[in-house]
Amino acid sequence: MSTALGNHILVEFMNCDPHIMNDVAAIERDMVDAAKKAEATVINSTFHHFSPYGVSGVVVIQESHLAIHTWPEYGYAAVDVFTCGEMNAWIAFDYLKESFQAKSYSAIEMKRGSVNLLTRNDFDISTMRQKANEWVNPGFYTRNVWFTDKDENQALSLRFTGDVFYDHQSPFQRVRILESYKYGKMLALDDMVMTTEKDEFHYHEMISHPAMFMHPNPKNVLVIGGGDGGTIREVLRHPGVEKVTMVEIDGAVIEACKEHLPNIAASFDDPKLTLLVDDGIAFAQNAVPGTYDVILVDGSDPVGPAEGLFSVSFYTNCYNALKENGILVAQGESPKFNEKAFRELNHTLQDIFGADKAPVSLFFVPTYPTGMWSFQYGLKGNIEGPIHQKEAEIETFVSTHGLRYYNGALHNGSFALPNFVKELIKK
Ligand code: SPD
Numbered sequence: 122m123s124t125a126l127g128n129h130i131l132v133e134f135m136n137c138d139p140h141i142m143n144d145v146a147a148i149e150r151d152m153v154d155a156a157k158k159a160e161a162t163v164i165n166s167t168f169h170h171f172s173p174y175g176v177s178g179v180v181v182i183q184e185s186h187l188a189i190h191t192w193p194e195y196g197y198a199a200v201d202v203f204t205c206g207e208m209n210a211w212i213a214f215d216y217l218k219e220s221f222q223a224k225s226y227s228a229i230e231m232k233r234g235s236v237n238l239l240t241r242n243d244f245d246i247s248t249m250r251q252k253a254n255e256w257v258n259p260g261f262y263t264r265n266v267w268f269t270d271k272d273e274n275q276a277l278s279l280r281f282t283g284d285v286f287y288d289h290q291s292p293f294q295r296v297r298i299l300e301s302y303k304y305g306k307m308l309a310l311d312d313m314v315m316t317t318e319k320d321e322f323h324y325h326e327m328i329s330h331p332a333m334f335m336h337p338n339p340k341n342v343l344v345i346g347g348g349d350g351g352t353i354r355e356v357l358r359h360p361g362v363e364k365v366t367m368v369e370i371d372g373a374v375i376e377a378c379k380e381h382l383p384n385i386a387a388s389f390d391d392p393k394l395t396l397l398v399d400d401g402i403a404f405a406q407n408a409v410p411g412t413y414d415v416i417l418v419d420g421s422d423p424v425g426p427a428e429g430l431f432s433v434s435f436y437t438n439c440y441n442a443l444k445e446n447g448i449l450v451a452q453g454e455s456p457k458f459n460e461k462a463f464r465e466l467n468h469t470l471q472d473i474f475g476a477d478k479a480p481v482s483l484f485f486v487p488t489y490p491t492g493m494w495s496f497q498y499g500l501k502g503n504i505e506g507p508i509h510q511k512e513a514e515i516e517t518f519v520s521t522h523g524l525r526y527y528n529g530a531l532h533n534g535s536f537a538l539p540n541f542v543k544e545l546i547k548k
Contacts, residue, residue, distance in 0.1 A: 126234030134198040136224035142193035145170035151220040155213040167265035277490040291373035293426040298381040325351035326527040327484040339414040345401035347419030348374030350386035368401040402429040408442035418451040446502035453497035467546040474499035482535040507536040
């Protein structure tokens with residue numbers, strides 16, 4: 122009979138598959154399965170992904186716990202398996218070694234709580250037993266798998282079910298559809314939240330309708346990016362629109378959203394749409410000058426394939442592609458999360474369109490870090506900007522289409538800026 126209360130193995134898994142080491146859903150599943158293989162009773166799992174790299178997590182089992190921290194960039198996982206009773210921790214070790222595709226590993230085993238060194242307390246444990254009996258085991262284990270969108274100083278975490286509906290490394294980025302508890306299914310590109318079922322309307326209504334109502338007669342619209350389809354869905358609600366061209370660089374985004382986010386990707390079959398899976402930056406460069414009434418740049422953050430969507434040359438090309446009177450709207454980042462990109466984009470637009478022709482609209486997206494986000498405008502020619510002229514028309518449109526964010530008051534109101542934002546973009 123063992124003279125120790127617990128058995129603890131501390132494991133170094135080395136030269137593991139780096140993709141697995143950065144995949145919070147796969148690691149959570151493997152850790153839970155490892156516990157089950159070793160015949161543990163799983164109570165709870167809590168896992169976090171850290172952007173850009175690394176996963177930490179714990180599986181609480183009736184017999185104690187399994188814990189992990191990974192460094193994908195080194196293909197390394199530090200794992201510990203602590204067990205009590207008859208459970209064999211080495212079964213979990215074998216299972217994880219295979220799952221993580223570890224090419225090398227080492228482990229040390231420690232007996233924990235040597236009863237020869239411990240003094241058993243002399244107290245009446247019947248009340249403790251009573252308390253233990255009051256605890257209701259839910260009968261199934263609960264999962265806490267967290268998706269975190271962060272920079273080095275702040276983060277937004279969403280708890281998701283652990284289920285992954287789509288996971289594909291395209292030539293441009295990692296495209297995933299995960300399911301969050303609070304916001305439903307969500308599209309993540311390279312670990313950044315792009316859109317979710319439950320709050321997508323904040324973004325898609327606000328990128329499109331203020332500009333569509335600001336322009337006297339928008340007929341020809343260009344959307345760059347926007348692969349989930351939410352922006353074209355909103356633009357195509359406007360009956361005066363004759364043609365929408367959408368240029369999305371990554372076909373995997375469109376494929377994933379058509380299959381898993383059909384309410385967002387609802388308008389890909391519209392006959393007014395010309396869909397091009399192509400590079401939007403090159404498209405703007407080659408566009409015939411004076412073609413579009415409205416250009417909407419629905420790009421992701423300025424890292425990876427969207428970096429060029431924040432450049433002077435790209436916005437100069439967009440300016441040229443607009444008709445004499447036209448409106449550009451760009452995904453403008455957050456004045457609280459990415460001040461530098463926010464300010465630089467506004468200065469670029471001021472330089473190209475004119476100092477008083479680059480207004481900023483603020484809106485709120487609960488699933489983006491800090492929640493406060495922006496669209497930045499470039500107004501070409503006689504376009505007047507956020508001046509309310511169409512209140513009745515807007516309100517009819519809002520109620521006809523059941524819009525849930527945009528309305529007549531926000532048409533102007535979203536352009537009212539807090540002082541710190543005004544300060545940030547002052548030249
Ligand atoms: N950090 C999120 C930036 C948002 C980028 N675009 C979202 C796509 C929605 N159509």
